[in-house]
Amino acid sequence: MIKVAINGYGTIGKRVADAVAAQPDMEVIGVSKTSVSAEAYIAKERGYPLYIADLSKKPTFEKAGIEVTGDVDAMLKAADVIVDATPGGVGEKNRPIYEKLGKKAIFQGGEDHEVAGFSFNAHANYNEAEGHQFARVVSCNTTGLVRVIHAMDQAFGVERVRAVMVRRGADPDDVKKGPIDAIVLNPASIPSHHGPDLQTVLPHINIVTLAMIVPTTFMHMHSIQMDLKKETTRDEVLKVFENHSRIGLVRKTMGIKSNAQLREYTQDLGRPRTDLWENGVFEESVSILDGKEFYCFQAIHQEADVVPENIDCIRALVGTVKDPEESIRMTNEALGLVAIG
Numbered sequence: 001m002i003k004v005a006i007n008g009y010g011t012i013g014k015r016v017a018d019a020v021a022a023q024p025d026m027e028v029i030g031v032s033k034t035s036v037s038a039e040a041y042i043a044k045e046r047g048y049p050l051y052i053a054d055l056s057k058k059p060t061f062e063k064a065g066i067e068v069t070g071d072v073d074a075m076l077k078a079a080d081v082i083v084d085a086t087p088g089g090v091g092e093k094n095r096p097i098y099e100k101l102g103k104k105a106i107f108q109g110g111e112d113h114e115v116a117g118f119s120f121n122a123h124a125n126y127n128e129a130e131g132h133q134f135a136r137v138v139s140c141n142t143t144g145l146v147r148v149i150h151a152m153d154q155a156f157g158v159e160r161v162r163a164v165m166v167r168r169g170a171d172p173d174d175v176k177k178g179p180i181d182a183i184v185l186n187p188a189s190i191p192s193h194h195g196p197d198l199q200t201v202l203p204h205i206n207i208v209t210l211a212m213i214v215p216t217t218f219m220h221m222h223s224i225q226m227d228l229k230k231e232t233t234r235d236e237v238l239k240v241f242e243n244h245s246r247i248g249l250v251r252k253t254m255g256i257k258s259n260a261q262l263r264e265y266t267q268d269l270g271r272p273r274t275d276l277w278e279n280g281v282f283e284e285s286v287s288i289l290d291g292k293e294f295y296c297f298q299a300i301h302q303e304a305d306v307v308p309e310n311i312d313c314i315r316a317l318v319g320t321v322k323d324p325e326e327s328i329r330m331t332n333e334a335l336g337l338v339a340i341g
């Protein structure tokens, strides 16, 4: 069993912890928090040993009825792999600690590529992880882009990509963030960071991205255009997506044309936390013009799509499963991830 510690039990950390616990070859040896909050009670409920960085806060946790197993150092020492899911920028500060302990660690998309020196996506570069001490699972938007662009590149060759990201303003529990009545160019400059970020995984892709944020909390929406090297048809593209285990199709017959309806659907499916782990490509939008021009809309659930990638990244770093397809299959099966559509 691979012993996994989750440093930072928040939006991403709590999901990764549950995903680790579901795997046949992994166990959660601990999760960490800095303060008492609802998520600390969830860790208790799930039976995950809780560690805190500052042991002087132990009485505060215990007064709230939450047992503290020890300090974060003890948790890190006991782990084979650390998933760092602390807020963006904290991972960079944690890196020297992991280095000193000689532990393998996975950072999230809020950290720069340089923090790990290797950026990861299971379908695109699983085998390149071997031998690395550190990896970074690219951000939610970049993960969504990598999946669809890599699949199209494998099938038809990608000449260039132009994509616009309409990003959710905040996560559902993030009451302090906005906007609440604006469409914010974020950034106003072009390109946004997503294109260069994608190139940390797929360096040969010619891509320019633009991004803005809007007053929603559930999912980003991407508008993607690609020029392909080989001529193809809409049906062939749909087949590529149907055969990809982490690209789902929002079928025209479902009548879903928004993030809100898609959320209702994932909820009705009984997905944990309503998570859409896969890309949600809108079937109706999939278009090929003049044989080589591809267009689509896709929904990306920001809290969820990086979760299975973290699980595959653990196996890729440890080297226990050499075949990416086998790891992806194991992860999907344990999560109950059967792509929609």
Ligand SMILES: NC(=O)C1=CN([C@@H]2O[C@H](COP(=O)(O)OP(=O)(O)OC[C@H]3O[C@@H](n4cnc5c(N)ncnc54)[C@H](OP(=O)(O)O)[C@@H]3O)[C@@H](O)[C@H]2O)C=CC1
Pocket: 007, 008, 009, 010, 011, 012, 013, 032, 033, 034, 035, 036, 037, 039, 053, 085, 086, 087, 088, 089, 090, 108, 109, 110, 111, 139, 140, 171, 302, 303, 306
């Ligand atoms: N949210 C999203 O949609 C996505 C986020 N990411 C990336 O994932 C990472 C985590 O983001 P997210 O889960 O949203 O963050 P959250 O703020 O939801 O969770 C962060 C967790 O880290 C803990 N924490 C805070 N400060 C420290 C610290 N100094 N040391 C250790 N733990 C700390 C918090 O505990 P406490 O509350 O007790 O302080 C909390 O449990 C970021 O890099 C982000 O960019 C990637 C894809 C999507």
Ligand SMILES: O=C(OP(=O)(O)O)[C@H](O)COP(=O)(O)O
Pocket: 109, 110, 139, 140, 141, 142, 167, 169, 302
């Ligand atoms: O990594 C993310 O977005 P990004 O791909 O736009 O950088 C997550 O949605 C977190 O973004 P946030 O920095 O808006 O919380």
